[in-house]
Amino acid sequence: MRTRPIIALSVAAVVAALSLAGCSAQSEPDASGSPTSTTSPDLCTAQVASGKASAAVKVSGKVGDEAKVSFDKPLDVTALQSTVVTKGDGDKIKSGDFIQFALTEYNAETGEKNGAIGQSEGSLLPQQVSASSTLGQVLGCATVGSRVVATMPGDEDYPSTVDVLDVLKVVPQAAWGTEQTPKAGFPTVKLATDGTPSVTLPSGDMPTAFEKETLKKGDGTKVAKGDAVLVQYYGVSWNTKKTFDKSWGGTPFTVQQVGTGVVDGFSKAIEGETVGSQVVAVLPPSSAYGKGEINDSDLTGQTLVFVIDIIGVKKAS
CATH class of the missing domain: 3.10.50.40 (Chitinase A; domain 3)
Incomplete structure (x- = not known):
């Protein structure tokens, strides 16, 4: 089965986190050596442009909570687009960062909510941002606290979606306790x-x-x-x-x-x-x-x- 390029959410409210493009799972640690990073440093210019579809989505609710959206249905989604609706006051994210984010996803054709993930602690692993991943192309070098709307084109397996992503924090890559x-x-x-x-x-x-x-x-x-x-x-x-x-x-x-x-x-x-x-x-x-x-x-x-x-x-x- 093909997977959505950001996060796949089931209509039945069973939320399943799947792999991000450019951030694959790794095997058990053994004697074979360490994986190498494939992140690109140019995250700001990797962000896709805002467009008619993403700009047409109105979003309400607090950053970090499940987002509520409104748009004329069906929304015509022909390309991946990204619009910043709330600019956070935190630091810019960088290529190679692991970030904690929240996602609420809607069906672009019907307006129904597919599901949500990341709004509570322990519901989603930190994810790495790179210019080659869809996550990086949607968020670019957004600041922590930002809310971004992305429109995702559909295919034969998945209808088009409207995805609202909240950048919650950059997670240290070493223990901080x-x-x-x-x-x-x-x-x-x-x-x-x-x-x-x-x-x-x-x-x-x-x-x-x-x-x-x-x-x-x-x-x-x-x-x-x-x-x-x-x-x-x-x-x-x-x-x-x-x-x-x-x-x-x-x-x-x-x-x-x-x-x-x-x-x-x-x-x-x-x-x-x-x-x-x-x-x-x-x-x-x-x-x-x-x-x-x-x-x-x-x-x-x-x-x-x-x-x-x-x-x-x-x-x-």
Whole structure:
């Protein structure tokens, strides 16, 4: 099934967040290296023009709440158009930023509301803006607090839509919580100016059981089993003392569902933590890639240390 280029919303009020153009899902962290960023720096000039269709939409309601619209039906939508109806007083968004936004979508032919998403915390993961994505082409370098109307042409699968997007905030790509004091004898984490961690392992015997410590305590939504979570991670092997994988230098990683799709210890590390937090977790082989003869290619038999920054969460429905 083809997907809408921004967010697909079902008429039956079951709201489903789908992938944005230019911002694809990533696979489980492993030893294969980090994904690379494909964002373009020219976000302001990427915004599509306002037009007759988008300018004809009248919008009411508070930015951040579900938007109410009025327009003559059916609205003739022949091209992607974007009109700023409220200019926020926050900073301009930049290419590569992860933003929290709210979306209300209407059927351009009937005027019926398809659905809404992002108005409550934990209902939508932060999304990355780039000049190559439809989201970036609609918002451009809009300021935080802005409300934008987009008209989306239809096709054989989806009717044309009117989409109202509210830019709520730019989400940091590193944990921002209050620093905590870890217990003695745990791996020591040092942060670069951009938040990239490095790990110093303590002397002594290698741990044989799963352990974790919260290094920063965030003020956001608590992560639960089944949630989707956006994270930054840095992985070090206790056996080899080498970094085997990281998201830093690329793009944050999406755990599609806590409890599945990643090793057990990675899920245990983030479950129960809050958005904005940073944790360091020690995963013995039983919580990582399994026991057996130590193997660098698939990390079998190795005890791993992960530093994980929790950037955003979408609660399980």
